[in-house]
Amino acid sequence: MQEVRNITKKSEDFSRWYVDVIKQAKLADYAPIRGCQVIMPYGFGIWEKLQSQLDERFKATNHVNAYFPIFVPESFLTREAEHVEGFAPEVAWVTQGGNDVLEERLALRPTSEAIIGEMYSKWIQTYRDLPVLINQWANVIRWEKVTRLFLRTTEFLWQEGHTCHRTYEEAQEETLKMLDVYREFAENVMAIPVIYGQKTDSEKFAGALATYGIEALAGDGKAIQAGTSHNLGQNFAKAFNIMFLDEDQQRKYVWQTSWGVSTRLIGGIIMVHGDDNGLILPPKLAPVQVVIVPITFGKNDSGEKLLAKAREITNELKKAGVSVQIDDRDEYRPGWKFNEWELKGVPLRIEFGPKDYDKQQVVCVRRLDREKSSIPISGIVDAIKAKLDEAQKALYDKALKYREEHTRITCDYEEFKKIIEEERGFIYAPWCGDSVCEAKIKDETKAITRVIPFNGIPVESNQNCIVCKNKAKHMPVFARSY
RNA sequence: CGGGAUGUAGCGCAGUCCGGUUAGCGCGCCUGCUUCGGGAGUAGGAGGACGGAGGUUCGAAUCCUCUCAUCCCGACCA
Structure with a gap:
């Protein structure tokens, strides 16, 4: 009998399988604009469930929601140098309003640090105004060259938390607290085990002091970044002049954080849990x-x-x-x-x-x-x-088993290359901390450091960097990724 | 953004090389009857002008030019 359902087998062609599942389960469809998708009711139902359960957790940690404009004047965007540089290639611009050419172009927000920073500088006067704990649910635009349903689309939906604190310590605590919210959410709601930890310098957010992330492993052995949390330090505070008068009568810059997850999570759920018969949803997210x-x-x-x-x-x-x-x-x-x-x-x-x-x-x-x-x-x-x-638990257990079966440790670069080529998955390997070695691995294997995990394997004193053989400082987890 | 491929009915495809009645096929869809514990059977029926725009020609799905979109592989990113 002919197979009526027309899903490519997962093992045959993972990319096609992924698209087939999305289209046939009616999660999303291609829109007639390059790189854009329509999230269909069933897919949006999943997003709504994600959203409400995440929002609960934000509220439980004392955050409140607000909404900022989609337009960011160019002059704001360019104030934080590293930030501009990071986003410049993928910003979409509005140059005309009605029939009039604008004096200053407006960016369609690729992220809202700039516009929010500008507002915060007006709102924050004294240490009594701190902390500011605001989250925004919004759409953002990134002019990506290569797009893929849910994982990377020109317009996508996300949540971005933007907080201001009195001290570095407090900001750092917030950064890690929200990372942990994401971790807990991934495990308990999405039924996805994640590796969580700090991003290396070359992988951190443009303009951040430090970036932390949660990483999931898709069914084809590639990693998916499922959420990020940044300690922005005072970089944006300085660029946007966000200052407060502290108890000691000194004017100081605030310490900021930002953190977000996006509709990409839906792509992650598909890729982590799905099988040859289609989608498998965790009960807590199933419409x-x-x-x-x-x-x-x-x-x-x-x-x-x-x-x-x-x-x-x-x-x-x-x-x-x-x-x-x-x-x-x-x-x-x-x-x-x-x-x-x-x-x-x-x-x-x-x-x-x-x-x-x-x-x-x-x-x-x-x-x-x-x-x-x-x-x-x-x-x-x-x-x-x-x-x-x-069912929720069994799904998590299955995903965890898969991840464990596809996680390797190696101290040998040749073996590292072989694993990446033949099996993919997560690989723990000792690293000296030098971005040159990191870049070399990326060039030669297409695997990049995902995070230096908190829940990983400690580096031992006698271990050396798999590239340069100098003393290893970290044991990051490497993977090819989406 | 570079290399490769694709675009014909809701979905999957044939037809394109070598232009020529009314553009086919499978699934799905609609109507009727029989069915119903893992994608039913049967009879009848509807639906496309060939991704888009130009051009060549008596004549274009087919040839030429441009363009848009998607997929795969690379360089950049949630």
Whole structure:
């Protein structure tokens, strides 16, 4: 029989598989503008779930939301030298308003440090105004040369936190606190294990003192940056004159942080969890957590009774807060529906047929591994909730197992090259800390330092840099990446 | 931005080299009947003017020029 579903096998061509899954699960579609995508309702549903659960965590850490303009005057953008240089190649400009050419071009924000810095300089007067803990949910524009659905699009959605503090220590604490929020979110909500730590100088954000990130491993052995948190030091404070009068009567520059995650996370979820049958969503992010497929035989009385019972179960679960959908479409047969909901990554499927009706039970099938179980209808709410929790955990465990199987340690550069070429994945390797060695590895292997992990492997005193053989200072994790 | 490939119905493709009735095929879609526990069967039906713009020609999906978009591989990035 011909395969109706048309997803390229993951192992055959990962890139095509990725696009096939997105298009067929109706997460997103190409827009008629280069590099831009339309996030379709099902994909946006995932984003909304991400958003609300992240926002909860921001609020819990005392942040508030605000909104700043999408336009950034050129003169603002150019105030922090390293920052301009970092973003110059990918800024989109507005040069005309209506019929009039603008005196000063306006950048469509590639990030908002500049415009927010400008406002902060007005708002902050004394140490009593600190800390400022603001987050913004917004779209940003980066004129990328190479784009890829969700992972890198010209316009994307994200969240950017921008905070101001009285001291370096406080800013550093904030930077690491938010990194940890991302880490916890990735693990517990996205079911994605991450390596987290500090970026090397060559990988840090343009204008930051230090950048920290969380890194996930995709199903093809390439790394995906899933979130970043920057200690901006006083660089932007100096550029935008953000000063406060401290208790000791001295005027001082504030210490700032910024941190963000984007719609790229959706790409990460697809790449980390998906399989040959399509998407697999963690229950905590699934727009539809449970789908009920009633199985009826003909339009007879028993069929009607069965459908009525299925709707009753649906309502009961709904009332209990489960995102559940009944698929009572007449035009598709059960097998077809099973495949479609698997493609869409729905974590649990409930099958309810005549045999189940007689026994007053349902058959529950888990998306991840098609594990089947029978659940009595009495007490179905608790059972399904437990199944969802189990599915969330099983998904994390599977991703963790994959990552562990694709993480290697080596002190030998030749072996390093071989691993990158043949297996990819994460590689821990000792490094002297010199960006020359880092660049050499990048040139020769296309692998770059992802982070110097906090949850990694400590460097030992007798270890040497895999490139220059000088004494190693760090044990970063390397990978090819998206 | 360099190298390569692709663009024909909602999706996947053939046709293009070597111009010539009314542009085909599979899946999907619509209607009817039978079906329904892992992508049903059958009968009938609708749907495209060939990515876009110019040009060559009696005639262009097919040849030429430009352009747009996507994918893959490289150089840069959430």
